[in-house]
Amino acid sequence: xxxxxxxLAAGQGTRMKSALPKVLHPLGGKPMxxxxxEAAVTVSQKAPVLIVGHGSDEVRNVVGDSARFAxxxxxxxxxxxxxxxxxxxxxxxxxxIVIYADMPLLKAETLETLYEAQKxxxxxxxxxxxxxxxxxxxxxxxxxxxxxxxAIVEEAQCTPEQLEIREVNTGIYCFDAGWLWxxxxxxxxxxxxxxxxxxxxxxxxxxxxxxxxxxxDDPDEVLGINTRxxxxxxxxxxxxxxxxxxxxxxxxxxxxxxTYIQPSVTIGCDTVIWPNTILVGQTTIGEGSRIGPNSYIExxxxxxxxxxxxxxxxxxxxxxxxQIGPFGHxxxxxxxxxxxxxxxxGEVKNSRLRKGVKMGHFSYIGDGDIGEGTNIGAGTIxxxxxxxxxxxxxxxxxxxxxxxxxxxxxxxxxxxxSTGAGSVVTxxxxxxxxxxxxxxxxxxSKQEKKEE
Ligand code: UD1
Ligand code: CA
Numbered sequence: 001x002x003x004x005x006x007x008l009a010a011g012q013g014t015r016m017k018s019a020l021p022k023v024l025h026p027l028g029g030k031p032m033x034x035x036x037x038e039a040a041v042t043v044s045q046k047a048p049v050l051i052v053g054h055g056s057d058e059v060r061n062v063v064g065d066s067a068r069f070a071x072x073x074x075x076x077x078x079x080x081x082x083x084x085x086x087x088x089x090x091x092x093x094x095x096x097i098v099i100y101a102d103m104p105l106l107k108a109e110t111l112e113t114l115y116e117a118q119k120x121x122x123x124x125x126x127x128x129x130x131x132x133x134x135x136x137x138x139x140x141x142x143x144x145x146x147x148x149x150x151a152i153v154e155e156a157q158c159t160p161e162q163l164e165i166r167e168v169n170t171g172i173y174c175f176d177a178g179w180l181w182x183x184x185x186x187x188x189x190x191x192x193x194x195x196x197x198x199x200x201x202x203x204x205x206x207x208x209x210x211x212x213x214x215x216x217d218d219p220d221e222v223l224g225i226n227t228r229x230x231x232x233x234x235x236x237x238x239x240x241x242x243x244x245x246x247x248x249x250x251x252x253x254x255x256x257x258x259t260y261i262q263p264s265v266t267i268g269c270d271t272v273i274w275p276n277t278i279l280v281g282q283t284t285i286g287e288g289s290r291i292g293p294n295s296y297i298e299x300x301x302x303x304x305x306x307x308x309x310x311x312x313x314x315x316x317x318x319x320x321x322x323q324i325g326p327f328g329h330x331x332x333x334x335x336x337x338x339x340x341x342x343x344x345x346g347e348v349k350n351s352r353l354r355k356g357v358k359m360g361h362f363s364y365i366g367d368g369d370i371g372e373g374t375n376i377g378a379g380t381i382x383x384x385x386x387x388x389x390x391x392x393x394x395x396x397x398x399x400x401x402x403x404x405x406x407x408x409x410x411x412x413x414x415x416x417x418s419t420g421a422g423s424v425v426t427x428x429x430x431x432x433x434x435x436x437x438x439x440x441x442x443x444x445s446k447q448e449k450k451e452e
Pocket of ligand 2: 100102224225226
């Protein structure tokens, strides 16, 4: 492969006003820099060279093996930054794409188009431009009488007439590699004490070479992030992009403006997402499920035909046809098998509710294993913690737990057992036995009562 990608990420990102390096700020739950790294890998099929400076240790840790790194000690401008990749790349690929890590929504297809354009170009540079009514800080593209690109002028250096120019520089370029490495040293030091990569355009033009400019068609793609206001704009754009894709893939989203789906989530067709729903992390949802309104789901596996209404689900599993809500909370390790129904105000942590368990009203199950078809009465609590350690509650099949039962763990209830309302169960209950009272004792048979 003869394409290399250089990603500039050494700047401090002062305008973010943050202790975290700008390129590590999350977008859709993922550090911004990883978007450019992924796009680069897609187009070049190899690890890009990431230029790091401010917060370089943190950035290296997050990116890991997906990139090669070159350090830029002092941030002397974008031209100086690219020069740091020279020793790694000189004599390597025939082309070099340069992108900035603060433009995370750029698509690999756009880089591909730019690369193809540069392969056809007789001159050394193809760059991506974009027409806008709000150039907010972008460099302006100067064109000559015949429309040829002549130079890029940074906003701060623009004359009043130049400020009117609507065509701006996105900061995305594809260079002829040999020409780039030969000419970087010719960039002059400017009045600000920096070497601007954009000055290569003038240098090429002075040599009589043509500079090729391609227009980006989607403004979201070239949204550069310098402040947290821009970050929120990018988040909104990413949300639109992701939601549109799911809708085109057969998912109904009632109100895309209030639906937040991270890029790591997958959703099956005919699932309906109601407003104010947030799907994050490694979450997968099957087909024909109904999710929301007002639900937060993180790191969960949800089957088909499930219903989640106004619930918070974290690192839990729902098999097909399971239901929760309104107002339920599943915590780490909650596993609801097929057809389980949880009603309002239930909490389950690190427990398995086997097929068809019903838990209708305000109960807490922690560290439990609840057998098939068991009914958990209102207000049931597994007392799983004695202040020092956690203990298990094991309940068999077809058990009936009466309202307001306290199950003091460790405790086991056999198949077909039942508890009376208000029982405090402190010892194991044999199969098919009813216990009641505080502490709970088996009900005596008429015979036993007579004998007393
Ligand atoms: C740059 C372009 C401008 C373009 C804009 C698009 C230059 C001189 N100007 O301006 O024409 O419209 O991007 O967003 O190139 N960086 C380094 N080392 C440095 C300086 C910068 O790694 O010494 C990195 C930054 O971390 C950032 C990127 O390069 O990711 C761009 O730097 P920034 O200062 O944001 O440039 P702009 O002023 O936005
Ligand atoms: Ca920028």
